[in-house]
Amino acid sequence: MGGCKVRILSRADFERSTLRVARSLIGKYLVREGPAGVQAGRIVEVEAYVGLTDRASHASRGRTPRTDVMFGQAGVAYVYLVYGMHHCFNVVTEREGYPAAILIRAVVTGSPARLIDGPGRVCRAFGIDRALNRMDLTSGRELWIEDRSERVSESAISRLPRIGVDYAGEWAAKPYRFRLNGLS
DNA sequence: AGATTGATCCAT
């Protein structure tokens, strides 16, 4: 088939408004090149964490050893351990000095296709852990995101409140979660 | 609903 271009997302793709990048990540592909070979998953759910004032964001309490990566260069991985057990994978966005990132919450992968629903499950399935924290996702090595020229219409995406951030007051209700409609 | 698990952060 002609016209089916594949492009690895570049720094410039991530150096934009986090909400817009989050929206655009739906339908892109997370690709992991590891010891077990190459795996790819179609991204179907993400959450945006935007700036110092976003009380749901780890960065809302300032720049610390953990959140430092969120203040850094866009297109870099932010991977952390939550509840002592599960890893969560994020992509850093926006200009340097502005803390923001997008959590990858669900992908569809494999044949037959199966939904991997939940950030901890995504990391487990793709072998992502803190060893990949601060990795440059634009290098085309180990971990990156591909645009495979699949258009996803606005009407195919729901905007919902983020999960597990009830502590964040009014910020908990903001529709910063983007999910593809029609998933099981 | 309750247990799990350990890094992180801040106040004691």
Added chain:
DNA sequence: TGGATCAATCTG
């Protein structure tokens, strides 16, 4: 230095 907290998941 101690302890509350946590962007989750599994089992019942």
